Amino acid sequence: MLSIPRDLWVSIPxxxxxxxxxxxxxxxxxxxxxxxxxxxxxxxxxxGVDVDAYVRFNFEGLISVVDALGGVPIELETSTGGLSPGIHVLDGESALAFVRDREGSDDFFRMAHGQIFIEALLRKMSDPRAWPLLPGAFISLIHHVDTDLAPWVWPRLLVAVLRSGPGGIDARIISREMVQGFTTAEGAQVLAPDWSRINPILFEMFAQ
Known part of the structure; x- marks a missing residue:
């Protein structure tokens, strides 16, 4: 899983x-x-990465899935996203606020929050005590999702996620050390990619 800053300045076909x-x-x-x-x-x-499929869902989808699971606990070592260190059980609305929070205007915090939450969500889904709630969460999800994944792939994907657990996913971020901020001729604040630092990560993750 690779998080990309939305302000990254690239070629748009x-x-x-x-x-x-x-x-x-x-x-x-x-x-x-x-x-x-x-x-x-x-x-x-x-x-240079081949993307096999996409999944797109809206904010309401995140809220409904988290609520269907009875909330998602996250553990924070430091204060972030308006939350103190410790364990917090996020309901749908608070989960959305956490993953959207950028602590000012810094998108790198938003990406970090997103990965913290995804790992916590996978941990909740991997807990056998939550398994009876998964069908309801899945039903909530399909009402808010757009994807080109075939229906028969979803059960296999769920099993793979449950088997791997949160620790089985290679989660990376294109960090601030891999970009250079600059201002476009139109005055927009954007991020230029440093491919000499990004490409090694791509090779490690995707062998491309």
Whole structure:
């Protein structure tokens, strides 16, 4: 799992250079539903990574899944996201607030929060005591998800996640040491990728 800063300045197929998150925006503005494919193409052309499938879900989906699981406990070593050190059980609304929090305007904090939460969510799902709640969480999810994954893949994916657990996922972030901030001619504050530092991570994770 690789988290990419949304302000990363890259080549957008058919739209020149811009923030990486504009690939989805431009495509959706032109044709509804084309955003995920455009995002996949952008990742492939800039990172050289083949993306086999996409899953897109909205904020309501996150809230409903967390609530269906009865909340998700996270353990923090330091204060972050408005929470003190220790264990906190997040309901849907507080989980959304945590993963969206950027502690000012720093997107790197948001990515870190997202990975903290995903690991906590996987830990909750791997707990046998939560297994009776998984069907309800899945039903909540499918009402808010858009994906090109075949229906028969979902059970296999769930089993793989449960078997691997949170410690079985290689989670990385394109960190602030891998980018250089600069201002575009239009005055936008963006991040230029340092490929000499990013490419080794891509090779380690994807052998590409």
């Amino acid at each position: 058919g739209n020149g250079e811009n923030r990486i998150n504009t690939a989805h925006f431009f495509a959706e503005a032109e044709k509804t539903g084309s955003g995920p494919a455009a995002a996949v193409r952008t990742v492939h052309e800039n990172f």
